Amino acid sequence: MTAVVLAGDFPSTGILRASVAQRIALDGAGGDTAPAFIDHMARALQTRGAVLVVYPEWKGKGTRRLVQLARAALLTDRIAGVALDLPPIALSLVADQLTFASSYARPGVLVGLAHRLRETLYAGAWVNSVARLEHIKTGLGAHVSSYLPGGAFAVTAGCQAGVHRITAAKPVPDLGARPGDPVLMLFGGTNGDTEWLQQKLRPAVAAVSATLVAPQPLGAEYWGTKKYVEFVAFSGHPQALQSLLSDFVYRPCGWCGEPTALPHCPLCQMTQPAPPPSPEAVQDQPADVPAVEADVPVAGADVPVAGADVPVAGAGADRTPTAEADEIAVLLQPAPRRPAAADPRLIPAPRATSGDEWPRAGTVAFGPRDRP
Structure with a gap:
């Protein structure tokens, strides 16, 4: 079971009285906010095993850092944060709805449900x-x-x-x-x-x-x-949340095993591989185009050669198949390319040195001869 925590001053609407998300204020003075947040996460992990922190995207810069800090301080990846771009009343309602669904869904599934609820409101x-x-x-x-x-x-x-x-x-x-x-x-x-x-x-x-x-x-x-x-x-349909949960295909994360339908696992935060194509998509793809066979000479076949009036292979009875294959291989080899002559304009002319300088080595010039 997952503990749903709404970060910020967002009181419950009271529409779901039996399922109310935990609230934690983030307006502590000085440095009291971080220790209180970490203690709240530790207690929630002991009772539920996983924590989903819901916070507003328009006021979530500090909360995002607190979630990462709690994960590092408690050495756990069972704390996930989800930012929703919703006004206060809608955000409070979604947090309570996620709390109601937390008894039936894993934390990775709840994160996907949070984004789906935002789209339906x-x-x-x-x-x-x-x-x-x-x-x-x-x-x-x-x-x-x-x-x-x-x-x-x-x-x-x-x-x-x-x-x-x-x-x-x-x-x-x-x-x-x-x-x-x-x-x-x-x-x-x-x-x-x-x-x-x-x-x-x-x-x-x-x-x-x-x-x-x-x-x-x-x-x-x-x-x-x-x-x-x-x-x-x-x-307000009784099956509204269930239908939203069944809209997606969840797959276990390859790193932590948490079911998720998102590009990144909300718990271990690892990128998920692309889902395999559906059978309908495979059936809709065009059939494979047959490969075009190239006219490759085969040993023992008559190979016409430019400038020759008779075929090379099969010309005499005393020729063995091995000799014919070697001759064909030699004929098919490309002609050797002659190295291009160097352009004299590209060859740098030697630079004259004055009598007061040491000879240059490479591109590094040493000082005058009379320099100590």
């Missing part, structure tokens, strides 16, 4: 301005529109990241892909337009429920404003 927020939005690519027009009065934006994160200016003609952005039915929605924030979320966004994603959760402490930092309403929509 629909996360974003209503914000009043994108002037200070740093974690999602924003165009210049949207930045300028943030300074106009009465403006609002629908910002999406994850795999469908983008910025959409809310207008009466188009109140919600285009949905590239929505979660599977039934769709559940969680939302929370401060001073945001919850009416837009309930009346415009919820019907667009066909959510059967919208649950208010406590605002995340790092929500304002991520969205770049204090006026926002953050949301995440996900599939």
